[in-house]
Structure formats: structure tokens, C-alpha cells
Amino acid sequence: MYASPLLRTLQLLSADELEALHLFVASPIFNVERPEETLELFEYIKRFYPKFDHPSLHRDIAGKRFFPHSANPVGALQRTMAQLLAIVRNFVTFRYAMLRDADEPNGTALLHEVQQKIALMRFYSERIFQPDVPQAPMPPVEETGRKSRKTENYFENLNNQARKELDQTLDFTDFDEYEFADFHQFRYLVEQEKAFYEERNSERGGDKNLLAATEQLDTYYLMAKLDQMCRLIHYQRMWRLYEPGSEEHKHFTANRDTTVQIMRALRASGFFQQPALAISCTMLDFMTQDDVTEAERLSENFEALLAQYPGVLPGIRVQNMRIMIRGFWPARYRETKDPRFLEKIFSMQQQQLQQFSAKDLMPSTHFQNMLLTALKLKKIDWAESFFNRYRGSIGGLIDDTQKALLLDIAQAAIYFSKSDFNKAADTLPHYLTYGGLDDIYLYAIAATLDVRIRYELNDLDDEYGERMVHATTTRLRREDSLPAHRRSERLRFFPLAKELYKLKVLRKQDRKANISSPLDKFRLRLDQEIVVDWEWLEEKYAEFLKTENK
Incomplete structure (x- = not known):
């Protein structure tokens, strides 16, 4: 029984809902088939709410308890559970489709009233004009003190009341998404019910409220x-x-x-x-x-x-x-590689920075994003000032070791942007060291920075460079926390960087070597694929074009 949909569904009910469900199960209206068996089983299960982990709920034990004379007690138990589950589902359907708390302070109370009126409108609209409906009773003695009302007015009164209640709702701030969707659906249904009513009630011309219903349908949609x-x-x-x-x-x-x-x-x-x-x-x-x-x-x-x-x-x-x-x-x-979008990002980050309190710790991701955005925009002085000011105010890291790694990577990135590649290499931790980072995004930043440094120092193809690329790409491929497209954006960087490095070595060995074809292929990939640090790849590509055009 433990893994059954029945127990799991019962767990999701509140204690009050479970008591209301008890009335459903005990009612001959909702529990027609096997009422005694299902009621007895429900009352037995209810004792173990909400954990339902008691040994007595094991299907073998429960089967023998309820059906000791059955040749297949577990099968008989499962059939009774299936019947009980059907009752539970009817209760949930009734609870969600029909019942709302009229005392709730938010939109629920309004929707409770309107939903009732829509149901009543549909009832009167369907029944009033049926040919076999008897005429309204004619009292043998006129009642005094009470004005008689035409049955046809019942619908109009309900429709007008529902419209008025909906029109008075002007503030949806506290509505949840379900209530907001229901509100606009009900606005449409109020107009639709009137359209159906007028179709049955009137032979006159006109749109029969169809335009109002159509416009509310448009709004709801x-x-x-x-x-x-x-x-x-x-x-x-x-x-x-x-x-x-x-x-x-x-x-x-x-x-x-x-x-x-x-x-x-x-x-x-x-x-x-x-x-x-x-x-x-x-x-x-x-x-x-x-x-x-x-x-x-x-x-x-x-x-x-x-x-x-x-x-x-x-x-x-x-x-x-x-x-x-x-x-x-x-x-x-x-997607666009338009630097104006990056300028906008930097502007928004500066606005965030103005709201940052000196007493608070800056989240590590915010620190990384602001620093790297500034470096991409070549705002190196601003980045260095930002680094020195907030390096002691970084939060969201597991321990001081992780923080030290972040600061070393950030400092190395600043040195790299200043074209001080040797200092960048000395500052950036060894790939086995930054491999201990828990933040996979920061790890990828360090790995691509490592490749760029080795490219500039002309040793991307030495033993360290080869092992570093292999280790970092292997971890990125195996990292489950990275969404597939984010993983691909990072993994694409390494073969592109290595391809450029091969062309760089080839050009150094033979200045007249024809590299136009591999450059064209590189250009095509860069245009068609989203890849991290594409700005640096574009710079290196532009350098090749300059020498190619000389």
C-alpha cells in the first residue's frame, strides 16, 4: 500500500480536507459501490495520517485483516483501494471545481460568489424554456406582503449581480495566477451564459450579446x-x-x-x-x-x-x-553579439551597485558578473577599482578556500585584460587547484581564461596545456548541473581556441602559409554557434585578418 496513488493523494490533503472527505466516503450519494468495505478501509487508513508508514499498512497484512476469507486477499484489497481512490478523486474534483472559501481575503471570495451565480445562470437558462416544464404555481389564495417575480427575471438578476461584482474588482495584486485566470474566464462565461440565454429566449434581431461574449473571450485568451x-x-x-x-x-x-x-x-x-x-x-x-x-x-x-x-x-x-x-x-x-546590449547590462549592474549596502555581503555571482562585464567592455580601471573595493565583501561561498580561488581568478583576469600575461599565468591557480571549485560556472571561467593565457604565452600545446584542456573539458562534459546548451556553449570554446592556436603556430613557421580556408571555416562556426568568450575569439580572428590582408 505504501507506494499507492491512494496514500500519496491522501497525504496531499489537509487535516480539514480529510475530515470533509470522510463525509464523502460515508455518504451513499458518493459511495455507491462496496460502501461498507470502502468506508471501513478509509477509517482504518485515516488513523495513520499523514505519514502512512505504519507496518499495519503493508498490503499483505491489511489484505488479511480486511479479507481473511478471500482466496486472494491482496487482490480484494486492491479492488477496494481502487474504489476508494475513485471517491477521493471525485472529492478533489468537487473541491477544486466547485468549492471556494467565501471568507478568504483575496480573490477567492469573489470567485466563490461569481462561480455560484454562473452555475445558477446555466441552470435557469437550460430549464426555463424547456417545453415540458410546468407553469409556475398559481396559489389558490393570494399571498400578501410579498411581490411576485417572474421566473424569467431570475437569470437577468443573477447576470447583473455577477457583472457588478466583477466590475468592482480593480486591484489584482493579491490574486494568484489561478485566481487571475479564473477571474477572466468567469467574465467570459457571464457574457457567454447571457448569449446562450438570449439565443433561447428571443427571436428578435441583434447580436444577442455575442459581441460582448466575443470581446471577453478575446481578453481571456x-x-x-x-x-x-x-x-x-x-x-x-x-x-x-x-x-x-x-x-x-x-x-x-x-x-x-x-x-x-x-x-x-x-x-x-x-x-x-x-x-x-x-x-x-x-x-x-x-x-x-x-x-x-x-x-x-x-x-x-x-x-x-x-x-x-x-x-x-x-x-x-x-x-x-x-x-x-x-x-x-x-x-x-x-544571441546578437551587439555590444549595446552589454553596455545596457553594465548600466543595470551599476544601478544594482548603488543600492548595495556596505554592511551587506555581495553574492559571489554578482561580483563575478560585474567584474567580467567591465573587462569585456575594456573598462579595466573601473574593474580594478571594483575588485579592490569589494574583494573583502563577497558572500555565498562555502569556505575561505573557495573565496581565495575566486579572488585569484579575478585578479588573473584583470592582469590578462592589461596584457600582462606572465602575471596572469603566475596568479591563476593550477588547473588541478581550481578544479576544486564547487561553482561550475566559475570553474569554466577559470578554464577558458587558462586557455587564453596559454595561447598568448605560446605554450597551449605543451604538456600543461594539453592536460589542462583535457581535464577541464572532461569535467564540463560530465557536469550534470549544467544545462545542455550551457555546457555546449563552454565546450565549443576549446576546439575553436585550439584551431586558432594551430593557425598561429603555422603562421609563425611560414608567414606565407595560406590559411584563408581554415579561417573561413572558423568564421562560419563563430557566426552560427553561441560560444563563451567569443569576444576574445573575435579579436584573435581580426588579428589574423590583418596579417592576411597585408
Whole structure:
């Protein structure tokens, strides 16, 4: 029994829900087949909630307890468990589809009321106009003090009340994503129920509320579609969910491009007057931008819209959007190699630095990112000043050994940027030493820096260089914590660097050697593949071109 879906599902219920489930199991309405056996089994299992690890729950022991006279007690037990699981699933369905806590302070209370009204609207809409429904009772004696109401008004009253309750909801900050999606679905269903009602009730012309229902359907669809597409684009950039050329990637790009076309067509027609849709539309426009200036304008417009219309989106969604915006700049820099994206990253990092308190420890990843960004932009003086100022304020490392390795790697990177390659080589720890790093990303930084130093010192092909490249590439290949596309971006660096080094040695041996063909192949790979430290590879390639064109 221990590994059964029944016990695992029961574990996920709260104590109050388990008590409510007891009523379900005991009810002849919900427990029709084998009611006595399933109720007895449930009450027995319930005693061991929530751990369910008691020896009495072993299927052999429980089978003999409940079915001592059966030829196959375990089989009989499993059949009873299956029936009980069906009741549990009905309870969960009822709990999630129908029940909401009317006393909850957030959007749950509102949705509880509206959901009930939608169910009642559907009931009256379906039943009132059926041909076999008897007429309303005619009392033999008129009742005094109570105004009679037409049955046809029941629906209209419910519909108007539901609309009013939905219209009064202006702040969605405390809504979770489920509640926000349900809210817009319910807005659509309220209009859809009215459209169905009028189709049955009226022969007159007009749209029969179809336009209102269609517009609410558009809003419901777009609220979900725009958000999901933004997250999908973000995850594709960060984690490479779908490999280029795969069937899934074709579907992804087609869906993305179609969504952008729909968004732009609707914007041109003035559809995005709703602030929440305007913000979501701006977000998608930002996520698909290639132009740095336009992306920056859109990110500023996004923040301006949030300030102008607070509360039109759930707080958790806004938080996730800001995370996607921060991740956009480095991802687009990797994809486009446009230095303006790197400048934007550096600008954002400086803003972060201004908010950093001298009393706090700077996370190791922040320290690495800020230093390396500055070095890539050739802001060596700034990087050196930053290094000296914050070297004693780094946190997030396991011990002092890891911190010492980080500082040595950072110092070596600064020396390398100043073209002091000998000092860089003396400062960078041996590859067997920095091999003790727990941070695989910092390890990869050290490894590629090691290769660049050996390239400049003309000893990448000596014993140390060969063993270093072999050891580092082997560890990177075996590192499970690296996503596959991140691993590939790092592993691609080593053969490209070695290819350049071979050309360098060849050119040194024979200045007239024709290296145009291997350079063309190198250029093609650099254009088609994303690789770390491509900036340095581009510099070395440019140096070859200069000598080739002389």
C-alpha cells in the first residue's frame, strides 16, 4: 500500500480536507459501490495520517485483516483501494471545481460568489424554456406582503449581480495566477451564459450579446496567451527547451511569430485600451526586440505603465515579468553579439551597485558578473577599482578556500585584460587547484581564461596545456548541473581556441602559409554557434585578418 496513488493523494490533503472527505466516503450519494468495505478501509487508513508508514499498512497484512476469507486477499484489497481512490478523486474534483472559501481575503471570495451565480445562470437558462416544464404555481389564495417575480427575471438578476461584482474588482495584486485566470474566464462565461440565454429566449434581431461574449473571450485568451508566450520565449533563451531545427522548435517559432502578428494587428486597431493587456503587449514586444534602443524604450514604457496602473496584474506576475526583463539583456547579447546590449547590462549592474549596502555581503555571482562585464567592455580601471573595493565583501561561498580561488581568478583576469600575461599565468591557480571549485560556472571561467593565457604565452600545446584542456573539458562534459546548451556553449570554446592556436603556430613557421580556408571555416562556426568568450575569439580572428590582408 505504501507506494499507492491512494496514500500519496491522501497525504496531499489537509487535516480539514480529510475530515470533509470522510463525509464523502460515508455518504451513499458518493459511495455507491462496496460502501461498507470502502468506508471501513478509509477509517482504518485515516488513523495513520499523514505519514502512512505504519507496518499495519503493508498490503499483505491489511489484505488479511480486511479479507481473511478471500482466496486472494491482496487482490480484494486492491479492488477496494481502487474504489476508494475513485471517491477521493471525485472529492478533489468537487473541491477544486466547485468549492471556494467565501471568507478568504483575496480573490477567492469573489470567485466563490461569481462561480455560484454562473452555475445558477446555466441552470435557469437550460430549464426555463424547456417545453415540458410546468407553469409556475398559481396559489389558490393570494399571498400578501410579498411581490411576485417572474421566473424569467431570475437569470437577468443573477447576470447583473455577477457583472457588478466583477466590475468592482480593480486591484489584482493579491490574486494568484489561478485566481487571475479564473477571474477572466468567469467574465467570459457571464457574457457567454447571457448569449446562450438570449439565443433561447428571443427571436428578435441583434447580436444577442455575442459581441460582448466575443470581446471577453478575446481578453481571456490574450491574458493567458501573451503571458505564456513571454515565459516560453524567456525559457527558450535561458534553457534551450527546443533545439533549432527540431519539430518542436518549428512549432515554437511559428507560434511566437503568429502571436506577435496578432498583437501588432490588435494594437493597430486600438484593441489594447485595457491597461493589463497594454502591459502584457508591451512585455511581448520587448521580449522579441532585436534593437537595443527600442528594447530600452519598451522596458521604460513597461515600468511607466505599471506605475500608472497599479494592481491591474497579480503581484506575482509582475515580479516574474521583471525577472524576464533582467534576463533579457544577457540572453540577447549572447544571441546578437551587439555590444549595446552589454553596455545596457553594465548600466543595470551599476544601478544594482548603488543600492548595495556596505554592511551587506555581495553574492559571489554578482561580483563575478560585474567584474567580467567591465573587462569585456575594456573598462579595466573601473574593474580594478571594483575588485579592490569589494574583494573583502563577497558572500555565498562555502569556505575561505573557495573565496581565495575566486579572488585569484579575478585578479588573473584583470592582469590578462592589461596584457600582462606572465602575471596572469603566475596568479591563476593550477588547473588541478581550481578544479576544486564547487561553482561550475566559475570553474569554466577559470578554464577558458587558462586557455587564453596559454595561447598568448605560446605554450597551449605543451604538456600543461594539453592536460589542462583535457581535464577541464572532461569535467564540463560530465557536469550534470549544467544545462545542455550551457555546457555546449563552454565546450565549443576549446576546439575553436585550439584551431586558432594551430593557425598561429603555422603562421609563425611560414608567414606565407595560406590559411584563408581554415579561417573561413572558423568564421562560419563563430557566426552560427553561441560560444563563451567569443569576444576574445573575435579579436584573435581580426588579428589574423590583418596579417592576411597585408
